[in-house]
Amino acid sequence: xxxxxxxxxxxxxxxxxxxxxxxxxxxxxxxxxxxxxxxxxxxxxxxxxxxxxxxxxxxxxxxxxxxxxxxxxxxxxxxxxxxxxxxxxxxxxxxxxxxxxxxxxxxxxxxxxxxxxxxxxxxxxxxxxxxxxxxxxxxxxxxxxxxxxxxxxxxxxxxxxxxxxxxxxxxx
Numbered sequence: 001x002x003x004x005x006x007x008x009x010x011x012x013x014x015x016x017x018x019x020x021x022x023x024x025x026x027x028x029x030x031x032x033x034x035x036x037x038x039x040x041x042x043x044x045x046x047x048x049x050x051x052x053x054x055x056x057x058x059x060x061x062x063x064x065x066x067x068x069x070x071x072x073x074x075x076x077x078x079x080x081x082x083x084x085x086x087x088x089x090x091x092x093x094x095x096x097x098x099x100x101x102x103x104x105x106x107x108x109x110x111x112x113x114x115x116x117x118x119x120x121x122x123x124x125x126x127x128x129x130x131x132x133x134x135x136x137x138x139x140x141x142x143x144x145x146x147x148x149x150x151x152x153x154x155x156x157x158x159x160x161x162x163x164x165x166x167x168x169x170x171x172x
Contacts, residue, residue, distance in 0.1 A: 009164030011097060011156040016088040019159075020152035021081035027147040029076060035139050048072035051079070054123035083111050084152050091156040100157035101150065108149020112140050 036047045045066065052072035053061040061068045087107055091097050121127040 009160045009162075011088060011091050011159035012163055013088055013092075015159035015162075016091065016152065016156045017081060017084045020084035020087060020155040021077070023151040023155060024083055024148050025077040025080035027151060028080065028143065029073070031139070031143045031147055032076075035143070039133075039135055039139070045069040048076070051075040054120065054125050057124040079115075080148075083148060086111075087149075087152045087156060091153070091160070097153075097157045097160040100153040104150040104153025105145045106149065107153060108145040108147070109141060111148055112144035115144075116140065 032047050033044065036042055037044070046062075048069035049058075049061040049064070049072055052064065052068040052075060055071070055075060056064075056068065061072070064071070090107065091100075091103075095103050097103075
């Protein structure tokens with residue numbers, strides 16, 4: 001595998017952010033729609049009232065029905081594209097894309113920690129007042145490592161490889 005990445009280029013912004021954001025958004029969307037209803041016994045709309053609550057508060061989100069669930073889905077994808085954009089900066093300027101599996105897993109865990117300990121407490125939801133159940137914490141870490149960090153890192157590595165290949169073909 002090292003030979004494949006010996007001449008690796010830099011990832012392209014469009015490919016990393018758009019494809020990475022879509023991959024993160026879709027995979028995490030599926031995880032949320034499967035895990036939360038099974039673990040907490042809640043419905044589809046309740047799942048998506050959560051992200052909307054970060055912007056408008058829990059009560060307003062719950063009272064908004066379908067409209068605020070759709071807002072929650074939109075916000076979910078805004079966050080997914082933001083996470084992909086942040087990874088693009090990391091992959092472009094700070095780390096070697098060559099080690100994308102390890103970097104991606106660590107990035108997903110870091111993204112989860114930032115979301116749980118900075119973003120959510122500063123949102124309209126506010127700081128957590130109860131201990132989160134272990135199963136939810138476990139799903140959050142594993143899900144963000146494998147469904148957020150790894151996909152965007154893989155896409156950035158693919159983009160960098162394609163970019164290097166284009167440059168090599170151009171130089172011929």
